[in-house]
Amino acid sequence: MKIDLTFIWTAFLQILPAIPTTLVITLVSVLAGFVIGLLAALARIYKVPVLGQAASAYVTFIRGTPMLTHLLLIYFGLPVLLDALSAQFGWGFKSASIPMIGFAFISFSITAGAYMSEVIRSGLLAVDRGQLEAAYSVGMTTPQALRRIIFPQALSVSIPNLSNSVIGMLHGSTLAFTVSVVDINAKAQIVASTNWKFFEAYIAAALIFWGLTLLIERLTAVIEKRMNLYNRGGIV
């Protein structure tokens, strides 16, 4: 069998419509993961009695196990749990009504949350303590100081790591095929299964992912430049 160059192009065109699915999964998991991560990071930094330890356990567990196991656990475990609860309390809710992509959203958000929490925590820790003290000394409350002084600086420090997390989730979204969501990877499989030209189809899929990744990197560079405007000059 020869490598069929024209089929790479055909496959490329057929895979293109699956890009939005991949991007939606990535976007949802990154945004939800950011919120989860922020809460977990704050709980750990402020050593909130029970929540702090729970957040630590959550981060350790998620970071110590593959993303695939999270997806499988949610996919098989959540319906059992929900149906049991629903039967107990008579909610009249059936787990079968959850769309397949919903499992991907939930599980990837949980995964992203743990990784994001580490990124956010290191970002917050990188801000000089003097900044917080200065904010207090001009009479800001803690939420004000966090929102106006700490978060913006922490965000600009974490941009490179956040971009790595986004790229990680983009690449991780390929796992969605295990719960029958048709993303770029699944589409490549479907396209190839008609004529068994798997190699060509996966070259097309790889090129698309490569392009998306480079795009994210470029965007990050622009955002980083903009975010660090306040920080130019001086000794750094």
Next chain:
Amino acid sequence: MGAPFDLSFIFRFFPKLLDTLGLTLLIVAGSLAAGIFAGFLVALPRMYNVPVLKRFSQVYVSFFRGTPILIQLFLFYYGLPEILKLAGIDISKAPVLFFVIITYGLNTGAFLSETIRASVTAVNRGQIEAAYAVGMTGYQAFSRIVWPQALAVAVPVFSNVVLALLKDTSLAFTLGVMELTGKAQTLGALTQHFVEAYISLALIYLVISLVLERLLKLAERRLLRHEQPVSTGGGRFRLWFRLPRARSYRQLIADANAGKGGAEL
């Protein structure tokens, strides 16, 4: 979906899953060996600024960091035999494990080459100059002065790469390799106790990750014996909260680039 939840199955699955632990660790070890080799080969042209090869290694690193490992697995599984066939080599009968280790090895190599480059760059230029000043040759300066220091800087990032690799091996089941994840799926399908199978799978991965992390931490401490703890006071890197152990500025720099993902072309 499946049989009702039964806690005892989690424990019953443990020994069955542990049977396949060796295969998972074999994939990790094999890919790591291949990855270290590939990483060095790829890092050298960029460190020594070799004109054309430098561009090649940039593209290599960018590709492997810019595409999902799952896509790479399929790409190599289906593509490698066809490409090698053009060169007259027939490997279509090679075991799947071979393709898995090659793919993970090349993937790890891309990440490791960046690590190697970053940690060699992290060693102070004055160290090499001092080595030359006392009359060492280029090779001696590298193997006696730069290498031991770079190794210590690289360990934290290396440990991240190893843990990521361990977790990535869970994808090998897509090619039909019976490692931990594949076995858990089979057990789940046989007994219809999917949730229990995946819980014990997750616990096994968790324990291996924690053990590996602890071991690499020990290695790091051993390699850093030469270095006095440096206080990280001053500048933007001062931390508000006490870290478990004072770390040098160099390590913070190496750590900052620890994430997986990113193409950087």
